Amino acid sequence: xxxxxxxxxxxxxxxxxxxxxxxxxxxxxxxxxxxxxxxxxxxxxxxxxxxxxxxxxxxxxxxxxxxxxxxxxxxxxxxxxxxxxxxxxxxxxxxxxxxxxxxxxxxxxxxxxxxxxxxxxxxxxxxxxxxxxxxxxxxxxxxxxxxxxxxxxxxxxxxxxxxxxxxxxx
Amino acid sequence: xxxxxxxxxxxxxxxxxxxxxxxxxxxxxxxxxxxxxxxxxxxxxxxxxxxxxxxxxxxxxxxxxxxxxxxxxxxxxxxxxxxxxxxxxxxxxxxxxxxxxxxxxxxxxxxxxxxxxxxxxxxxxxxxxxxxxxxxxxxxxxxxxxxxxxxxxxxxxxxxxxxxxxxxxxxxxxxxxxxxxxxxxxxxxxxxxxxxxxxxxxxxxxxxxxxxxxxxxxxxxxxxxxxxxxxxxxxxxxxxxxxxxxxxxxxxxxxxxxxxxxxxxxxxxxxxxxxxxxxxxxxxxxxxxxxxxxxxxxxxxxxxxxxxxxxxxxxxxxxxxxxxxxxxxxxxxxxxxxxxxxxxxxxxxxxxxxxxxxxxxxxxxxxxxxxxxxxxxxxxxxxxxxxxxxxxxxxxxxxxxxxxxxxxxxxxxxxxxxxxxxxx
Numbered sequence: 123x124x125x126x127x128x129x130x131x132x133x134x135x136x137x138x139x140x141x142x143x144x145x146x147x148x149x150x151x152x153x154x155x156x157x158x159x160x161x162x163x164x165x166x167x168x169x170x171x172x173x174x175x176x177x178x179x180x181x182x183x184x185x186x187x188x189x190x191x192x193x194x195x196x197x198x199x200x201x202x203x204x205x206x207x208x209x210x211x212x213x214x215x216x217x218x219x220x221x222x223x224x225x226x227x228x229x230x231x232x233x234x235x236x237x238x239x240x241x242x243x244x245x246x247x248x249x250x251x252x253x254x255x256x257x258x259x260x261x262x263x264x265x266x267x268x269x270x271x272x273x274x275x276x277x278x279x280x281x282x283x284x285x286x287x288x289x290x291x292x
Numbered sequence: 293x294x295x296x297x298x299x300x301x302x303x304x305x306x307x308x309x310x311x312x313x314x315x316x317x318x319x320x321x322x323x324x325x326x327x328x329x330x331x332x333x334x335x336x337x338x339x340x341x342x343x344x345x346x347x348x349x350x351x352x353x354x355x356x357x358x359x360x361x362x363x364x365x366x367x368x369x370x371x372x373x374x375x376x377x378x379x380x381x382x383x384x385x386x387x388x389x390x391x392x393x394x395x396x397x398x399x400x401x402x403x404x405x406x407x408x409x410x411x412x413x414x415x416x417x418x419x420x421x422x423x424x425x426x427x428x429x430x431x432x433x434x435x436x437x438x439x440x441x442x443x444x445x446x447x448x449x450x451x452x453x454x455x456x457x458x459x460x461x462x463x464x465x466x467x468x469x470x471x472x473x474x475x476x477x478x479x480x481x482x483x484x485x486x487x488x489x490x491x492x493x494x495x496x497x498x499x500x501x502x503x504x505x506x507x508x509x510x511x512x513x514x515x516x517x518x519x520x521x522x523x524x525x526x527x528x529x530x531x532x533x534x535x536x537x538x539x540x541x542x543x544x545x546x547x548x549x550x551x552x553x554x555x556x557x558x559x560x561x562x563x564x565x566x567x568x569x570x571x572x573x574x575x576x577x578x579x580x581x582x583x584x585x586x587x588x589x590x591x592x593x594x595x596x597x598x599x600x601x602x603x604x605x606x607x608x609x610x611x612x613x614x615x616x617x618x619x620x621x622x623x624x625x626x627x628x629x630x631x632x633x634x635x636x637x638x639x640x641x642x643x644x645x646x647x648x649x650x651x652x653x654x655x656x657x658x659x660x661x662x663x664x665x666x667x668x669x670x671x672x673x674x675x676x677x678x679x680x681x682x683x684x685x686x687x688x689x690x691x692x693x694x695x696x697x698x699x700x701x702x703x704x705x706x707x708x709x710x711x712x713x714x715x716x
Contacts, residue, residue, distance in 0.1 A: 151454035153411075156494055161476035162459055166418070190476070201478040201637075202459025204418045220380045221580055222537040222613055224627055258462065258631050259380035259580075260419050263537035263611065264544050273421040 135172050135180045137187070145187060161188050161198055165205055174214065175206040203257075211246045211253040213291055215239075216270045219256050222263035231267045232256070234281045238288055252288075297523055299511045299531050300504065301547045304391035310426055312433035315394035321437075323510040325445050327402040335406040339509065341517025343529040348374055348465070348502030349579060349608040350684075351597050355517075360489035361407040361497045370493040371404045371412035371451075372474065372500045376458055376465040378417055379579035380631060381611030384533035384545050385503035389416070389423045392507065393430035397453065399506035401439060402513060404451040407499050411452050414503075415470050418458040427455055462635035466683045467500040469637065480639045481683035504533055525551030528596030532610050536562040539571075539616035551596045558590075558614065566616050573615045574699060578608025580628050581688030583695020584615070605695060620713040621700040625692050626654040632689035643686035646677040650693055657704065660711030667697060667704050 137145060144167055145160075152159040161184070168184050169176050176184075176199055185195035199205045206214075215235060219228045236242055239252050246253040262268045265277030269284075276287050303309045303318060315321070327335050340355030361369060373396065377385045388396055396414075404412055416424050431453055434440040442450050461479045463469045468482035471493050492498020508530060512520045521529045528550040534557060537543050542563030554575065558565060565572045574584045577595070583605040585593060593603050600607045615624065633651040638644045650673055653666055674690040681687070697704055706714040 151413075151456070153494075156475070158476035159456070159474060162473065163457060165459075166457060188476075194476070197478050198459075198476065202418070202461050204458075204460035219627070220631055221576075221624060221627055222381050224624070225538040225613070225615065225619065257460075258634060259378065259382075261377045261383045261386055261417065263381050263383045263613070264535055265383075266537060266543070270419060275422070 135168070135177070135183045137168075137171060141167060141171050157188060158190050158194070161190060161195060162202070164188050165195070165199060169205060174210045174212075175208060209246070209250075211250050213251060213271055214253045214255065215288075216255045216257040216260070217243075218258070218260045218262070218266070218268055218270075220259040222259070223266040223268060226266040228267040230281065231269060231279050231284060234284050235269075235288075238285060297531055297549060298547055300388060300392070300395065300507050300533060301545075303395070304387065309391050310393055310430065312394060312430065312437060315392070315398075319514070320394055320510075321398055321401075321439050323513040324398050324401045324405075324439065327513050328405055328445055328447055328449060332406050332408065335402065335513070338517040339406070339512055342508075342512045342520035343517075343527070344505060344508055344512065344520065345528070345597060346502055347504035347508075347532065347610070349379060349581075349606075351607065354501060354505050357489065357501070358403065358407050358499055360487070361499060362490065363408075365408070368411065368494075368496045369407055369409040370496050370498040371400060371407065371409040372467075372470065372493060372498060373400060373412070373414040373503055373506055374465065374467065374470060374500055375414050375416040375420075375503045376470060377420075377503070378462040378465045379581065379609050379611060380628070381537055381576065381579045381613045382535055382609040383537075384535045384610065386420060386423055387533075387545050388503050388507050389420070389427055393427050394434065395510060396427075396503055396507045397430060397434050397440070399509035400453060401434075401444065401451055402509050403499065403501065403506055405449060407497075409499065410450045413454055413456045413474060413493075415456050415458060415464070415474055417464075418460050420457075424455055424457055431455070461637070462631075463637045463683070463685055466685065469683065470500065471498065478637070480637045481685075483682055524549045525594070525596050527598055528607075532595070532607075534561075534595065535609075535611045536614065537611070538614035539566040539619075540564065540614045541566060548595075551594050551599075554590050554593050554595050554612075557595060558612070562614075565614060571616045573617045573619055573621075575615070576605075576611075576613040576692070578606045579611040580613070580631065581684075581691045582606045582608045583691050584621070584699055586699040604698070606691075618715060620715050621696050621703045622654070622658050622707045623713065625696045626651075626658040628692045629654040629689070632685070636685060636689070640681040640683075640686065642677045642680045643689065646673050646686065647689045649673050650689065654693070657707050660707070662708035662711075664708065666708055667701070670694075671697060 148163045185192040268277040345351040464473045464479035466481045469479040473479040488498040540562040546561040572587045574586045597607045629651040633647040636647045677686040
């Protein structure tokens with residue numbers, strides 16, 4: 123085996139035993155002949171397991187695990203915004219700027235975050251700690267303005283609470 | 293309209309209201325038992341009598357939807373709960389799932405029994421990670437207590453329920469886009485007919501109902517369709533959750549009987565408009581896709597399907613976005629037009645291209661680069677989208693544009709002529 127092949131193999135993503143158990147649980151939710159339905163949940167799992175984003179190799183691996191053609195997997199991964207096709211920071215900070223949040227001054231949330239993290243919307247900090255994204259309505263309109271940091275919602279934001287939330291992250 | 297009947301939110305102020313134990317303290321899952329002692333036809337009739345209309349936005353009578361499921365047993369049938377909740381302004385289903393998930397599960401058990409579905413899914417928007425965790429736990433509790441799975445309530449009735457998380461696509465709130473997504477594909481809506489009641493998930497007859505609709509079912513079985521039908525007003529029966537956001541003093545989700553005057557709802561429940569009622573510019577009454585109603589209409593309109601439709605908008609999901617006089621309408625609609633452009637699935641040319649054009653024109657007007665004829669051009673593009681696409685996303689994109697031009701044309705003209713906002 124040449125060195126290059128070895129490297130490729132080393133880089134090939136692989137679910138660990140715990141993740142494989144999760145995959146089995148996901149599969150059990152759908153009739154066996156409808157396995158393709160597991161594609162989205164397995165992609166979510168892969169993104170979580172493989173550092174917050176999905177590389178081409180990850181997509182190929184998910185296709186293999188679920189048993190669908192790679193093209194099906196690419197189609198799905200590129201259609202839904204939650205699948206990150208580029209690396210993101212350890213903390214993905216997503217700010218809603220849609221109408222209800224905008225009425226409650228999400229412009230200021232964007233400004234405070236850009237100032238604090240010293241990056242513009244869509245960028246990642248040099249230390250790969252934060253990625254800042256603008257997102258569409260996340261369904262927390264009555265507690266606007268809001269942002270999502272990884273899996274958690276933070277609502278009724280003010281300049282002070284934003285700073286506090288960011289500073290408190292481990 | 294002084295009664296304050298609470299159906300969906302009756303338990304949410306209790307500690308640990310999301311748990312099986314607390315839900316059962318108040319007779320939880322007794323209605324599923326009762327429904328299973330009735331014939332499936334009787335259950336459907338009761339829901340028909342209640343007259344409950346789909347709470348997701350389309351307003352289609354739920355009982356009628358159930359009755360469209362073919363009675364033959366040759367194909368597997370499915371029940372799907374639409375918990376995609378993506379319409380800007382809407383965040384009511386989230387509270388049902390967080391605070392009273394068993395009410396939703398019980399509603400689904402009853403619905404599944406009524407239509408003969410042995411398998412069901414809750415399609416929840418992907419970003420609701422914590423809500424999905426709460427639901428997962430609730431589903432597990434329901435299984436552990438014999439409320440889901442094989443031999444429910446000791447009878448030969450089976451219903452398996454699981455969660456399916458979305459991936460952040462607004463169009464999956466459209467029921468056939470949702471089905472595609474559930475099948476592991478891009479969420480591009482299907483041509484209808486055939487309707488899901490005939491050919492839905494995996495080709496089987498499928499009922500798709502919103503969270504709020506399904507969570508209302510246990511109360512309908514408990515108190516009877518007639519009782520529910522007497523709540524609210526003619527053709528808009530029952531209670532409804534309204535998500536009130538924007539420029540109000542107490543934004544929140546409020547459960548009231550349909551037919552309540554909008555002004556009462558905003559002033560008595562949501563703490564009033566910031567700066568007082570006279571500072572109101574307008575209200576988007578049913579989520580971002582519904583046309584904005586200017587203040588003079590808001591003064592008198594009532595919150596029910598027919599009254600809002602008559603006023604030129606729609607009740608939709610019941611998400612009321614309140615705008616005070618400081619808001620530039622052009623800027624607000626420009627933001628929404630970007631949303632629809634982003635969310636168009638790209639399948640139908642009028643929507644894929646038209647939402648992009650609308651967004652570009654809105655942006656240039658907002659940036660002071662609008663030209664004469666832009667307003668008519670917006671309306672013309674709207675005419676060429678509406679009714680010419682597979683799903684309603686195209687119409688939804690046109691709603692805020694056409695509605696705001698109708699109500700606030702002077703602001704658009706001012707923007708084009710002066711290159712800046714009339715307000716602020």
